Amino acid sequence: MSGTLTRRARVVLGAMLGAAALGLLALGAARAAPESDTTKPVRIGILNDQSGTYADFGGRGSVVAAQMAIDDFGGSVLGRKIVLLSADHQNKPDTGVAIARQWFDADAVDMIGELTTSSVALAVQDLAKAKGKIDIVVGAATSKLTNEACSPTGFHWAYDTYALARGTGGALVESGGKSWFFITADYAFGHQLEKDTTDFVTAKGGTVVGAVNAPFQNSDFSSFLLQAQASKAQVIGLANAGTDTTNAIKQAAEFGITKGGQKLAGLLFTLSDVHALGLKTAQGLVLTEAFYWDRDDASRQWAERYFQKMKRMPNMIQAGTYSSVLHYLKAVKAAGTTDAKAVAAKMRELPVDDMFAKGTVREDGTMVHDMYLFEVKKPEESKKPWDYYKLLRTIPGEEAYQAQDKGACPLTKKAS
Numbered sequence: 001m002s003g004t005l006t007r008r009a010r011v012v013l014g015a016m017l018g019a020a021a022l023g024l025l026a027l028g029a030a031r032a033a034p035e036s037d038t039t040k041p042v043r044i045g046i047l048n049d050q051s052g053t054y055a056d057f058g059g060r061g062s063v064v065a066a067q068m069a070i071d072d073f074g075g076s077v078l079g080r081k082i083v084l085l086s087a088d089h090q091n092k093p094d095t096g097v098a099i100a101r102q103w104f105d106a107d108a109v110d111m112i113g114e115l116t117t118s119s120v121a122l123a124v125q126d127l128a129k130a131k132g133k134i135d136i137v138v139g140a141a142t143s144k145l146t147n148e149a150c151s152p153t154g155f156h157w158a159y160d161t162y163a164l165a166r167g168t169g170g171a172l173v174e175s176g177g178k179s180w181f182f183i184t185a186d187y188a189f190g191h192q193l194e195k196d197t198t199d200f201v202t203a204k205g206g207t208v209v210g211a212v213n214a215p216f217q218n219s220d221f222s223s224f225l226l227q228a229q230a231s232k233a234q235v236i237g238l239a240n241a242g243t244d245t246t247n248a249i250k251q252a253a254e255f256g257i258t259k260g261g262q263k264l265a266g267l268l269f270t271l272s273d274v275h276a277l278g279l280k281t282a283q284g285l286v287l288t289e290a291f292y293w294d295r296d297d298a299s300r301q302w303a304e305r306y307f308q309k310m311k312r313m314p315n316m317i318q319a320g321t322y323s324s325v326l327h328y329l330k331a332v333k334a335a336g337t338t339d340a341k342a343v344a345a346k347m348r349e350l351p352v353d354d355m356f357a358k359g360t361v362r363e364d365g366t367m368v369h370d371m372y373l374f375e376v377k378k379p380e381e382s383k384k385p386w387d388y389y390k391l392l393r394t395i396p397g398e399e400a401y402q403a404q405d406k407g408a409c410p411l412t413k414k415a416s
Contacts, residue, residue, distance in 0.1 A: 041083040042338055043109040044070070044325060047099060047124065048116040048139055050088035053217045053242040056272040058116045058139040062321040064309050066113065069325035077332050085109060089120050091217065096120035097127055104131045110338045111136065111328055114321050118142035118189035125154045134340050134347075136324040139317045141241070141268055142192040143402065146364040150409035153340045155347065155365045158290045158320030158356075161189070163400045164267050165196035167288030167373050171392070172235050172265055173204040180265075181233035182211035183224045183248060185240035190216075193239040193267055209233050214240065214248075221248040222255075229257055241268040246276050253281055270315035274388045279379040282388075286375050291316040291356055292389050295372075298355040313386040323356035324367075359397060364409035371400040 046066050048058045063086045070082045085103065089096035096117075103109035104127070112128060115121040116139030128135040129151040136155045137145055143160040180201050184190040190213070198208050210231045212224050225248065228236040236257065238245050245266050252264055266273070269287040293303035293313045302322070306314045331346035332338055352359040352367060359369030374389040382388065404412055 038078075039080065040108065041081045042077055042329075042332065043083045043085060043103075043107060043111075044328070045085040045087070045100075045103045045107075045109045045112045046114045046321065047087055047089050047096060047103075047112050047120075048114040049091050050086075052091050053244055054091065054116045054139065055242075056276065057242050057270065057315070058114050058317040058321065061306075061310050061312070061314060061318040062114045062116075062139065065306065065314065065318045065322040066325045068306065068309075069322045069329070073326060073329045077329050078336065078338075082329070089117070091117045091120065093119045093123040097123050100124045100127050104128070104133055110134065110332075110340075113324055113328075114138045114317070115140050116317065118144075118192070119187050121145060122149055122188060125149060125151055128153060132340050134328065134343060136328060138320040138324055140189065142189050143196060144188065144192060146362075146366045147408040150364050150411055152411060153344045155324070155344075155361065155367065157324045157367045158316050159288070159371065160366070160401070161193040161196045162402045163290075163371050163395075164193060164288050165200050166400055167371050167395055168265055168267055168286055169197040169200045169237070170204065171286055171373050172263065173201050173206045177235035177263055177265075178206040179233045180206060180208045180235045180237050181228045181231040182208065182237045182239050183221065183228060184211055184213050185216050185244055186213040187216050189241070190239045194237070197237055197239065197267060214244070216240075216244070218244055219247060221251050224248075225252055225255055225257060229255060229260070229262065233262065235263045235265050237265045237267055239267050242273070243276075245269060246273050249277060249281065249285075270317065271313060271386070271388060272315045274376055275312070275386070279377060279382055279388065282376045283378045284376060286373065286392070288371055288373055288395075289316045289389075290369065290371055291319040292372060292374065292391075293319075293386065294389070302355040319356045323352065323354050326354055327352055327361075362404050363412050364404055364407055366401055366404070368397040368401050370397050371395040 046063050050059050087099045111134040113136040115137045118140040121137045121140035125135050134153050138157045141161045143162045145156045182194045184194045212227050214224050238248050274282045303313050331343045334346045335342040348361045357369035359367050361367050373393040375392055
């Protein structure tokens, strides 16, 4: 009797094991099946500094802004879910390229955006060009991205060194700041910003009496500031950004530089930097941004939504990230595909029209839009939290950005 039960048990057990094996094989086959072009998610990567000098510049706020764009678009495009990835490149080009390569090759990422830090942006744009993928630079400034290093699938969204130099540099020279001394971040962005500003200064009859390169991610600017102070230049141009700029401004106050009559020019300065310094220290600074949360009804409404998530108001990089992701998704929908060449063509064809800007995308990849020259308010002029700016001038896009025929982008050069 027990022998019979044993045989029956073996039969039942064998059947169960066989069914389980078939189930595992089916599951494995399902997992192994490649995603089709019509079912795989559309993947977007936000690659920026999330822990260093530029963490407040774009950082996690840009990731949140990108997700807001995806949610506002509806979470899917062409019947496919939109998935957001993010990573910290630590301001290292090799780290940024390694992450981008992993995203493109293994994770099927369709577009990489934000890309704060010019050295990283240049390296990733070069990789994206080789891989036939879209990159949209928002946080990095160097105008090389749409000049010598331009790409048929690469775009530059919020601002560049030319627009910053045209705005802040041009304004200060016109108001009497004829002699300049630069403290420059010693990498691609700083050198390009110094060059572009120098071009504007000298074109308007000003002079550059000296310059010094400061290490990137520097905490002590005392020796550089003393050199600038000794130069007697009317304007000390800070060709840096993020905590490098705020550290330099704080230390300049300790040395009494502005009390001595010299002006500080934060050539890349954003709302987050003003907030970090406070109005008492930042008051009177002139700066150029592409966006201000309190500009109009559309900017205020979007900024209030952003504030609910981040508990701080957005700067131009975070708002620009939202705009760039939204425009990319509109282009994917219009193209009916995620093929980079087709999407890039639609990105250039479609007008940009959102709470960030109304603009156009040129052949060289520049998104041309108005820029704004602001002055930081005095503490007694601020009427509410984050009420930091007064508008000095709106700079039309065609004036703010270098004319395309004056640039060095090979894409725009007609064959002879």
